[in-house]
Amino acid sequence: MFIQTENTPNPATLKFLPGQTVLETGTADFPSAETAGTSPLASRIFAVNGVAGVFFGNDFVTVTKADAVEWEHVKPAILGAIMEHFQSGQPAIADGSDAGAGGHAEHDGEDADIVNQIKELLDTRVRPAVAQDGGDITFHGFDRGVVYLHMQGACAGCPSSTLTLKMGIENLLRHYIPEVLEVRPVAV
Known part of the structure:
Protein backbone atom coordinates (compact mmCIF):
# COMPACT_ATOMS: atom_id res chain seq x y z
CA MET A 1 0.00 0.00 0.00
CA GLY A 89 -9.98 -4.57 7.31
CA GLN A 90 -11.83 -2.50 9.93
CA PRO A 91 -14.19 0.27 8.80
CA ALA A 92 -13.12 3.90 9.18
CA ILE A 93 -16.20 4.45 11.35
CA ALA A 94 -17.95 1.75 13.40
CA ASP A 95 -21.25 0.42 12.05
CA GLY A 96 -24.31 2.23 13.29
CA SER A 97 -22.44 5.43 14.04
CA ASP A 98 -23.64 8.69 12.51
CA ALA A 99 -20.19 10.29 12.72
CA GLY A 100 -19.89 10.13 8.93
CA ALA A 101 -22.91 12.34 8.30
CA GLY A 102 -20.98 15.58 7.84
CA GLY A 103 -23.93 17.40 6.35
CA HIS A 104 -25.63 20.73 6.63
CA ALA A 105 -27.75 21.77 9.60
CA GLU A 106 -31.51 21.64 9.07
CA HIS A 107 -33.37 24.90 8.67
CA ASP A 108 -37.12 25.33 8.52
CA GLY A 109 -39.19 28.46 8.44
CA GLU A 110 -39.71 31.51 6.32
CA ASP A 111 -36.17 31.49 4.88
CA ALA A 112 -36.33 27.87 3.70
CA ASP A 113 -36.05 28.78 -0.01
CA ILE A 114 -33.02 31.00 0.61
CA VAL A 115 -31.38 28.32 2.76
CA ASN A 116 -31.94 25.70 0.05
CA GLN A 117 -30.23 28.01 -2.47
CA ILE A 118 -27.32 28.54 -0.07
CA LYS A 119 -26.90 24.78 0.47
CA GLU A 120 -27.07 24.14 -3.29
CA LEU A 121 -24.31 26.67 -3.98
CA LEU A 122 -22.20 25.27 -1.16
CA ASP A 123 -22.61 21.70 -2.45
CA THR A 124 -21.93 22.49 -6.12
CA ARG A 125 -19.38 25.31 -5.99
CA VAL A 126 -17.69 25.48 -2.58
CA ARG A 127 -17.42 22.04 -1.01
CA PRO A 128 -15.72 20.32 -3.99
CA ALA A 129 -13.02 23.01 -4.07
CA VAL A 130 -12.52 22.93 -0.30
CA ALA A 131 -12.26 19.11 -0.36
CA GLN A 132 -9.29 19.48 -2.71
CA ASP A 133 -7.55 21.25 0.17
CA GLY A 134 -8.50 18.54 2.69
CA GLY A 135 -11.44 20.20 4.40
CA ASP A 136 -15.16 20.87 4.32
CA ILE A 137 -17.55 23.74 4.93
CA THR A 138 -21.12 23.07 6.01
CA PHE A 139 -24.15 25.26 6.52
CA HIS A 140 -24.91 25.98 10.17
CA GLY A 141 -27.55 28.71 10.06
CA PHE A 142 -29.07 31.78 8.42
CA ASP A 143 -30.37 34.77 10.36
CA ARG A 144 -31.23 38.26 9.06
CA GLY A 145 -28.94 38.08 6.05
CA VAL A 146 -26.02 36.43 7.86
CA VAL A 147 -24.94 32.93 6.79
CA TYR A 148 -23.16 30.89 9.47
CA LEU A 149 -20.77 28.22 8.20
CA HIS A 150 -18.83 25.51 10.01
CA MET A 151 -15.27 24.91 8.79
CA GLN A 152 -13.74 21.45 9.22
CA GLY A 153 -10.54 19.58 8.51
CA ALA A 154 -7.78 21.67 6.93
CA CYS A 155 -10.14 24.68 6.88
CA ALA A 156 -10.47 24.86 10.65
CA GLY A 157 -7.76 27.19 11.93
CA CYS A 158 -6.29 27.79 8.49
CA PRO A 159 -4.60 31.19 8.16
CA SER A 160 -6.37 31.79 4.83
CA SER A 161 -9.82 30.70 6.05
CA THR A 162 -11.00 34.26 6.72
CA LEU A 163 -10.00 35.26 3.19
CA THR A 164 -11.76 32.18 1.79
CA LEU A 165 -14.93 33.04 3.70
CA LYS A 166 -15.01 36.76 2.99
CA MET A 167 -13.56 37.08 -0.50
CA GLY A 168 -14.66 33.75 -1.91
CA ILE A 169 -17.77 32.30 -0.34
CA GLU A 170 -19.38 35.58 0.77
CA ASN A 171 -18.94 37.13 -2.68
CA LEU A 172 -20.31 34.01 -4.38
CA LEU A 173 -23.39 33.81 -2.16
CA ARG A 174 -24.08 37.55 -2.36
CA HIS A 175 -23.83 37.42 -6.16
CA TYR A 176 -26.43 34.67 -6.54
CA ILE A 177 -28.60 35.37 -3.48
CA PRO A 178 -29.27 39.08 -2.82
CA GLU A 179 -30.67 38.31 0.65
CA VAL A 180 -27.21 37.24 1.84
CA LEU A 181 -25.40 40.17 3.44
CA GLU A 182 -22.51 38.48 5.27
CA VAL A 183 -20.86 35.12 5.97
CA ARG A 184 -19.46 34.25 9.40
CA PRO A 185 -17.67 31.16 10.73
CA VAL A 186 -19.02 29.24 13.73
CA ALA A 187 -17.27 26.85 16.07
CA VAL A 188 -19.34 23.80 16.90
Missing part, protein backbone atom coordinates in the same frame (compact mmCIF):
# COMPACT_ATOMS: atom_id res chain seq x y z
CA PHE A 2 1.31 3.43 -0.96
CA ILE A 3 -0.11 6.49 0.81
CA GLN A 4 0.43 9.86 -0.82
CA THR A 5 0.54 13.10 1.15
CA GLU A 6 -0.32 16.62 0.07
CA ASN A 7 0.23 19.93 1.76
CA THR A 8 -2.85 22.03 2.51
CA PRO A 9 -3.18 25.81 2.84
CA ASN A 10 -3.10 25.19 6.60
CA PRO A 11 0.54 24.49 7.58
CA ALA A 12 -0.60 22.53 10.65
CA THR A 13 -2.62 20.08 8.49
CA LEU A 14 -1.52 17.42 6.00
CA LYS A 15 -3.76 15.52 3.59
CA PHE A 16 -3.17 11.74 3.38
CA LEU A 17 -4.43 9.86 0.30
CA PRO A 18 -4.54 6.09 0.94
CA GLY A 19 -5.61 5.26 -2.62
CA GLN A 20 -8.93 3.78 -1.52
CA THR A 21 -12.27 4.89 -0.15
CA VAL A 22 -12.20 6.28 3.39
CA LEU A 23 -15.91 7.18 3.67
CA GLU A 24 -18.63 6.12 1.25
CA THR A 25 -20.67 9.28 1.85
CA GLY A 26 -20.27 12.55 3.72
CA THR A 27 -17.40 13.63 5.91
CA ALA A 28 -16.40 13.05 9.52
CA ASP A 29 -14.65 15.52 11.80
CA PHE A 30 -12.81 14.49 14.96
CA PRO A 31 -11.50 17.71 16.55
CA SER A 32 -10.07 15.84 19.57
CA ALA A 33 -9.15 12.34 20.69
CA GLU A 34 -12.25 12.27 22.91
CA THR A 35 -14.49 12.51 19.83
CA ALA A 36 -12.81 9.59 18.03
CA GLY A 37 -14.48 6.76 19.98
CA THR A 38 -16.71 5.70 17.06
CA SER A 39 -13.80 5.51 14.64
CA PRO A 40 -11.12 2.83 14.73
CA LEU A 41 -9.09 4.81 12.15
CA ALA A 42 -9.28 8.14 14.00
CA SER A 43 -8.46 6.39 17.28
CA ARG A 44 -5.32 4.87 15.73
CA ILE A 45 -4.20 8.22 14.38
CA PHE A 46 -4.84 9.99 17.70
CA ALA A 47 -2.61 7.36 19.36
CA VAL A 48 0.29 9.16 17.65
CA ASN A 49 1.67 11.74 20.06
CA GLY A 50 1.19 15.27 18.70
CA VAL A 51 -2.00 14.71 16.67
CA ALA A 52 -4.55 17.45 17.40
CA GLY A 53 -7.35 16.69 14.89
CA VAL A 54 -8.50 14.17 12.27
CA PHE A 55 -10.93 14.65 9.38
CA PHE A 56 -12.22 12.13 6.80
CA GLY A 57 -13.44 12.77 3.28
CA ASN A 58 -14.40 10.31 0.57
CA ASP A 59 -10.84 9.38 -0.39
CA PHE A 60 -8.65 11.26 2.05
CA VAL A 61 -7.71 11.75 5.70
CA THR A 62 -6.48 15.11 6.93
CA VAL A 63 -4.49 15.28 10.12
CA THR A 64 -3.80 18.42 12.13
CA LYS A 65 -0.74 18.44 14.37
CA ALA A 66 -0.15 20.31 17.61
CA ASP A 67 1.83 23.53 17.26
CA ALA A 68 4.82 22.23 19.26
CA VAL A 69 5.28 19.21 16.94
CA GLU A 70 7.16 19.10 13.63
CA TRP A 71 5.79 17.10 10.69
CA GLU A 72 9.02 15.18 10.20
CA HIS A 73 8.58 13.73 13.70
CA VAL A 74 4.94 12.60 13.41
CA LYS A 75 4.36 11.96 9.70
CA PRO A 76 6.00 8.47 9.63
CA ALA A 77 3.92 7.30 12.62
CA ILE A 78 0.70 8.67 11.07
CA LEU A 79 1.47 6.91 7.77
CA GLY A 80 2.03 3.69 9.76
CA ALA A 81 -1.26 4.09 11.64
CA ILE A 82 -3.22 4.64 8.41
CA MET A 83 -1.53 1.68 6.72
CA GLU A 84 -2.18 -0.61 9.72
CA HIS A 85 -5.81 0.41 9.75
CA PHE A 86 -6.46 -0.36 6.08
CA GLN A 87 -4.62 -3.67 6.36
CA SER A 88 -6.77 -4.62 9.37
Whole structure:
Protein backbone atom coordinates (compact mmCIF):
# COMPACT_ATOMS: atom_id res chain seq x y z
CA MET A 1 0.00 0.00 0.00
CA PHE A 2 1.31 3.43 -0.96
CA ILE A 3 -0.11 6.49 0.81
CA GLN A 4 0.43 9.86 -0.82
CA THR A 5 0.54 13.10 1.15
CA GLU A 6 -0.32 16.62 0.07
CA ASN A 7 0.23 19.93 1.76
CA THR A 8 -2.85 22.03 2.51
CA PRO A 9 -3.18 25.81 2.84
CA ASN A 10 -3.10 25.19 6.60
CA PRO A 11 0.54 24.49 7.58
CA ALA A 12 -0.60 22.53 10.65
CA THR A 13 -2.62 20.08 8.49
CA LEU A 14 -1.52 17.42 6.00
CA LYS A 15 -3.76 15.52 3.59
CA PHE A 16 -3.17 11.74 3.38
CA LEU A 17 -4.43 9.86 0.30
CA PRO A 18 -4.54 6.09 0.94
CA GLY A 19 -5.61 5.26 -2.62
CA GLN A 20 -8.93 3.78 -1.52
CA THR A 21 -12.27 4.89 -0.15
CA VAL A 22 -12.20 6.28 3.39
CA LEU A 23 -15.91 7.18 3.67
CA GLU A 24 -18.63 6.12 1.25
CA THR A 25 -20.67 9.28 1.85
CA GLY A 26 -20.27 12.55 3.72
CA THR A 27 -17.40 13.63 5.91
CA ALA A 28 -16.40 13.05 9.52
CA ASP A 29 -14.65 15.52 11.80
CA PHE A 30 -12.81 14.49 14.96
CA PRO A 31 -11.50 17.71 16.55
CA SER A 32 -10.07 15.84 19.57
CA ALA A 33 -9.15 12.34 20.69
CA GLU A 34 -12.25 12.27 22.91
CA THR A 35 -14.49 12.51 19.83
CA ALA A 36 -12.81 9.59 18.03
CA GLY A 37 -14.48 6.76 19.98
CA THR A 38 -16.71 5.70 17.06
CA SER A 39 -13.80 5.51 14.64
CA PRO A 40 -11.12 2.83 14.73
CA LEU A 41 -9.09 4.81 12.15
CA ALA A 42 -9.28 8.14 14.00
CA SER A 43 -8.46 6.39 17.28
CA ARG A 44 -5.32 4.87 15.73
CA ILE A 45 -4.20 8.22 14.38
CA PHE A 46 -4.84 9.99 17.70
CA ALA A 47 -2.61 7.36 19.36
CA VAL A 48 0.29 9.16 17.65
CA ASN A 49 1.67 11.74 20.06
CA GLY A 50 1.19 15.27 18.70
CA VAL A 51 -2.00 14.71 16.67
CA ALA A 52 -4.55 17.45 17.40
CA GLY A 53 -7.35 16.69 14.89
CA VAL A 54 -8.50 14.17 12.27
CA PHE A 55 -10.93 14.65 9.38
CA PHE A 56 -12.22 12.13 6.80
CA GLY A 57 -13.44 12.77 3.28
CA ASN A 58 -14.40 10.31 0.57
CA ASP A 59 -10.84 9.38 -0.39
CA PHE A 60 -8.65 11.26 2.05
CA VAL A 61 -7.71 11.75 5.70
CA THR A 62 -6.48 15.11 6.93
CA VAL A 63 -4.49 15.28 10.12
CA THR A 64 -3.80 18.42 12.13
CA LYS A 65 -0.74 18.44 14.37
CA ALA A 66 -0.15 20.31 17.61
CA ASP A 67 1.83 23.53 17.26
CA ALA A 68 4.82 22.23 19.26
CA VAL A 69 5.28 19.21 16.94
CA GLU A 70 7.16 19.10 13.63
CA TRP A 71 5.79 17.10 10.69
CA GLU A 72 9.02 15.18 10.20
CA HIS A 73 8.58 13.73 13.70
CA VAL A 74 4.94 12.60 13.41
CA LYS A 75 4.36 11.96 9.70
CA PRO A 76 6.00 8.47 9.63
CA ALA A 77 3.92 7.30 12.62
CA ILE A 78 0.70 8.67 11.07
CA LEU A 79 1.47 6.91 7.77
CA GLY A 80 2.03 3.69 9.76
CA ALA A 81 -1.26 4.09 11.64
CA ILE A 82 -3.22 4.64 8.41
CA MET A 83 -1.53 1.68 6.72
CA GLU A 84 -2.18 -0.61 9.72
CA HIS A 85 -5.81 0.41 9.75
CA PHE A 86 -6.46 -0.36 6.08
CA GLN A 87 -4.62 -3.67 6.36
CA SER A 88 -6.77 -4.62 9.37
CA GLY A 89 -9.98 -4.57 7.31
CA GLN A 90 -11.83 -2.50 9.93
CA PRO A 91 -14.19 0.27 8.80
CA ALA A 92 -13.12 3.90 9.18
CA ILE A 93 -16.20 4.45 11.35
CA ALA A 94 -17.95 1.75 13.40
CA ASP A 95 -21.25 0.42 12.05
CA GLY A 96 -24.31 2.23 13.29
CA SER A 97 -22.44 5.43 14.04
CA ASP A 98 -23.64 8.69 12.51
CA ALA A 99 -20.19 10.29 12.72
CA GLY A 100 -19.89 10.13 8.93
CA ALA A 101 -22.91 12.34 8.30
CA GLY A 102 -20.98 15.58 7.84
CA GLY A 103 -23.93 17.40 6.35
CA HIS A 104 -25.63 20.73 6.63
CA ALA A 105 -27.75 21.77 9.60
CA GLU A 106 -31.51 21.64 9.07
CA HIS A 107 -33.37 24.90 8.67
CA ASP A 108 -37.12 25.33 8.52
CA GLY A 109 -39.19 28.46 8.44
CA GLU A 110 -39.71 31.51 6.32
CA ASP A 111 -36.17 31.49 4.88
CA ALA A 112 -36.33 27.87 3.70
CA ASP A 113 -36.05 28.78 -0.01
CA ILE A 114 -33.02 31.00 0.61
CA VAL A 115 -31.38 28.32 2.76
CA ASN A 116 -31.94 25.70 0.05
CA GLN A 117 -30.23 28.01 -2.47
CA ILE A 118 -27.32 28.54 -0.07
CA LYS A 119 -26.90 24.78 0.47
CA GLU A 120 -27.07 24.14 -3.29
CA LEU A 121 -24.31 26.67 -3.98
CA LEU A 122 -22.20 25.27 -1.16
CA ASP A 123 -22.61 21.70 -2.45
CA THR A 124 -21.93 22.49 -6.12
CA ARG A 125 -19.38 25.31 -5.99
CA VAL A 126 -17.69 25.48 -2.58
CA ARG A 127 -17.42 22.04 -1.01
CA PRO A 128 -15.72 20.32 -3.99
CA ALA A 129 -13.02 23.01 -4.07
CA VAL A 130 -12.52 22.93 -0.30
CA ALA A 131 -12.26 19.11 -0.36
CA GLN A 132 -9.29 19.48 -2.71
CA ASP A 133 -7.55 21.25 0.17
CA GLY A 134 -8.50 18.54 2.69
CA GLY A 135 -11.44 20.20 4.40
CA ASP A 136 -15.16 20.87 4.32
CA ILE A 137 -17.55 23.74 4.93
CA THR A 138 -21.12 23.07 6.01
CA PHE A 139 -24.15 25.26 6.52
CA HIS A 140 -24.91 25.98 10.17
CA GLY A 141 -27.55 28.71 10.06
CA PHE A 142 -29.07 31.78 8.42
CA ASP A 143 -30.37 34.77 10.36
CA ARG A 144 -31.23 38.26 9.06
CA GLY A 145 -28.94 38.08 6.05
CA VAL A 146 -26.02 36.43 7.86
CA VAL A 147 -24.94 32.93 6.79
CA TYR A 148 -23.16 30.89 9.47
CA LEU A 149 -20.77 28.22 8.20
CA HIS A 150 -18.83 25.51 10.01
CA MET A 151 -15.27 24.91 8.79
CA GLN A 152 -13.74 21.45 9.22
CA GLY A 153 -10.54 19.58 8.51
CA ALA A 154 -7.78 21.67 6.93
CA CYS A 155 -10.14 24.68 6.88
CA ALA A 156 -10.47 24.86 10.65
CA GLY A 157 -7.76 27.19 11.93
CA CYS A 158 -6.29 27.79 8.49
CA PRO A 159 -4.60 31.19 8.16
CA SER A 160 -6.37 31.79 4.83
CA SER A 161 -9.82 30.70 6.05
CA THR A 162 -11.00 34.26 6.72
CA LEU A 163 -10.00 35.26 3.19
CA THR A 164 -11.76 32.18 1.79
CA LEU A 165 -14.93 33.04 3.70
CA LYS A 166 -15.01 36.76 2.99
CA MET A 167 -13.56 37.08 -0.50
CA GLY A 168 -14.66 33.75 -1.91
CA ILE A 169 -17.77 32.30 -0.34
CA GLU A 170 -19.38 35.58 0.77
CA ASN A 171 -18.94 37.13 -2.68
CA LEU A 172 -20.31 34.01 -4.38
CA LEU A 173 -23.39 33.81 -2.16
CA ARG A 174 -24.08 37.55 -2.36
CA HIS A 175 -23.83 37.42 -6.16
CA TYR A 176 -26.43 34.67 -6.54
CA ILE A 177 -28.60 35.37 -3.48
CA PRO A 178 -29.27 39.08 -2.82
CA GLU A 179 -30.67 38.31 0.65
CA VAL A 180 -27.21 37.24 1.84
CA LEU A 181 -25.40 40.17 3.44
CA GLU A 182 -22.51 38.48 5.27
CA VAL A 183 -20.86 35.12 5.97
CA ARG A 184 -19.46 34.25 9.40
CA PRO A 185 -17.67 31.16 10.73
CA VAL A 186 -19.02 29.24 13.73
CA ALA A 187 -17.27 26.85 16.07
CA VAL A 188 -19.34 23.80 16.90
